[in-house]
Amino acid sequence: MKIRSVFDGGELRSEFEKNGIDSKFVPIIWKHLFLTLRNTNIKSNSDSDWEWEKYVPSLPCSAYSFLRSKFKTPLSSSLHSVFHSSDNVTSKLLIKLTNGAFVEAVIMRYDTRLGKYGGKPRPGGLRATLCISSQVGCKMGCKFCATGTMGFKSNLSSGEIVEQLVHASSFAQIRNVVFMGMGEPLNNYSAVVESVRIMTGSPFQLSLKRITVSTVGIIHAINKLHNDVPGLNLAVSLHAPAQDIRCQIMPAARAFPLEKLMDSLQEYQRKSLQKILIEYIMLDGVNDEEQHAHLLGKLLETFEVVVNLIPFNSIGTLSQFKSTSEQKVLKFQKILRGTYNIRTTVRKQMGEDISGACGQLVVSLPDKSLGNANPLTDIEDLVI
C-alpha cells in the first residue's frame, strides 16, 4: 500500500529500509512531530512545504530527502473544524483525509471526582477520552446507525487513525482511546492493530488497558485479537440476546451466529482474563421486553461483563425505530442486576457518555453545536 501518513509505522519502516535509512529514527521523528504539533499553533497543512530540518533535528540527510519527497506536510489529514460544547466537556473534531473524505473524532472530558463508586466520590482528577474512527462509512449496515446507512467508502491507514490522536492532543491530554467512531474496527484489522501498537509506544505511551476496540462481533478477528494485542479492552455491540433479533437489526450478524460469537468471547475472556463491555441499544418493542432481559442475563451470566444499556436516540436518523421508555430501561437493568448479578449501567442521553455503540456518536452529535452535558461516566470506570 502507498504510504499515506508519516505515522503509517509499517510502511515508513519498510520505506526507510529500502532507502538505507535506519528505522530507529522513526520514533524520534514521531516524538518531535507530536510535541511540536501538540504544543504550538503551527499549521500542519499550510501552503508552504514543512521545514523538516527545523522541527525534526539531527536526522541523516537521506532521511530529510525522503521525508521532503513524500510529505509536504507533517500530517496527511487536516483539522477541518472543531465544535466545543458550551461547557467544554465535549469537543467534536471534523478531520479531512487526503482523499477528501471526512471522519470524526470526539473528545470527552471527565472529572472523576464528580462520579461515585460504591457511594463514595471516585479518586483521581481530570482526564479525557478520545473516540476515533477506523473507516469512512461502514459495511455492517446496522439499521439503527447513521454510519451504517452510508455504506462503506474506505479504510483508514494506521497513520490516519493515529493522526486523530495527534489532532486531539492539542485540545486535551488524552488518557483513553475508544474505537467507537465511524466504522467497524475489526474490519480494518491490520491498520487498527498497528495503530494501537503505535499509540502504546513512544511518544504517545497510552496504556493498553486504556484502549477499547468495539466490534459487532467479527469472530475470526476476535479469535486472534488477544494474541496480537494482549491487554486491549474489547467492547461488543451485542444489541440482542437472540440470533433472529440480531439479524433483524444488524444484517452482518448473519455471518456471525450468536452461538459462535459467544464461544469466541468465552475463549477471549479465558485467555485475556479481562472484563468485556457489552453494548446494548434499547429499541422499543424490538429487544427491550422483560423476556429479552432474561435471555440476555442467561446468555451473559457465566461471563465477566459490564452491560451498557443505550437508550436509542433517533435524532438525525430516518429511523424506523423508537426509543424505549425510561421506565422500561430501568426495569431491564433491574432484571440484569437483580436476577443475574450483572453489572449494568444506563447511558442517560446519546452523546453524553462515551460508552456508546460504534457509530452512534456520529449519529448523535449535532453538526454545529453541542449542548451542555452532565457529569459523564468514563469508559475507564466501566472496564477497568
Ligand code: SF4
Ligand atoms: S453501529 Fe458500528 S458496525 Fe454498525 S453500522 Fe454503525 S458503525 Fe458500522
